[in-house]
């Protein structure tokens with residue numbers, strides 16, 4: 001049996017992706033764990049556990065152990081990672097791969113330590129951390145080694161990471177807790193307020209993916225939405241349009257555009273001029289929200305494009321980052337002690 005030597009992990013709020021050099025993405029599962037609340041026994045991990053969200057009986061909880069890009073339940077994260085690593089590395093308990101795990105930019109020392117410890121406990125021989133925007137840029141095929149500034153925006157489930165990168169390091173950045181999960185929450189609130197209808201986060205996510213839009217010029221769409229009437233308590237169906245989803249998402253989308261603007265304002269003029277030339281690249285699952293690139297382009301006046309395979313960029317870049325390890329090690333944002 002051939003064992004995997006080096007493994008890149010996109011430990012995301014919404015999904016965990018594992019990338020192995022030479023093999024590509026070998027695992028993509030939701031970051032969800034179903035636990036029996038009485039016995040603490042883990043009942044399901046990943047896709048199977050996600051199907052249980054909002055449908056579990058009283059004694060079973062479908063937990064998302066990462067929130068807003070960082071670990072909120074350490075033990076569950078460790079066990080989830082352990083399960084995914086074993087699944088990827090041939091189930092060997094003796095062989096330990098070298099792990100490269102991404103973290104949002106601006107993560108605190110405590111948060112970094114939590115990720116590193118969880119990865120080591122989960123079976124890593126050594127752990128190297130890389131910032132999400134750097135990984136996203138590598139995965140998107142953007143050359144990060146040159147002196148020219150490039151801007152990358154990674155829109156995930158918990159955070160949107162925005163960064164201007166030059167010579168392999170982050171020059172200016174922002175990590176805002178406005179991303180896919182916030183979009184879903186805003187849709188839940190909007191439908192409740194407008195239609196007095198209660199819907200769960202999975203239904204909201206479905207609406208966002210099917211008919212969501214971030215720009216008024218997008219082709220209008222509509223769909224039926226099922227929920228529970230807040231007054232009668234009975235199931236009810238309403239028709240929802242893309243214009244309504246756009247209205248629901250106005251605030252977080254505006255917040256993301258503002259954050260992009262502020263990063264550009266803080267960027268040294270030469271590098272900002274480079275970004276104006278080379279354009280902005282968006283990655284992450286949230287990049288698929290229709291018209292988001294047009295919205296950012298309108299706000300900044302800079303050509304904005306979605307990276308090919310936007311969902312996989314962070315995982316791919318995390319796995320491929322070993323090519324740049326010397327440069328990344330020298331970078332002050334990657335302290336020596338992160339490389340154990």
Ligand SMILES: Nc1ncnc2c1ncn2[C@@H]1O[C@H](COP(=O)(O)OP(=O)(O)OP(=O)(O)O)[C@@H](O)[C@H]1O
Nearest residue numbers: 012013014015156157158159180284285286288289
């Ligand atoms: N077609 C789509 N339209 C809008 N949003 C989408 C679409 N497809 C996926 N998403 C959203 O992308 C988000 C997940 O993206 P991704 O897998 O990049 O996040 P993550 O890496 O787990 O999160 P984070 O980086 O914040 O830790 C979810 O909120 C999901 O609903």
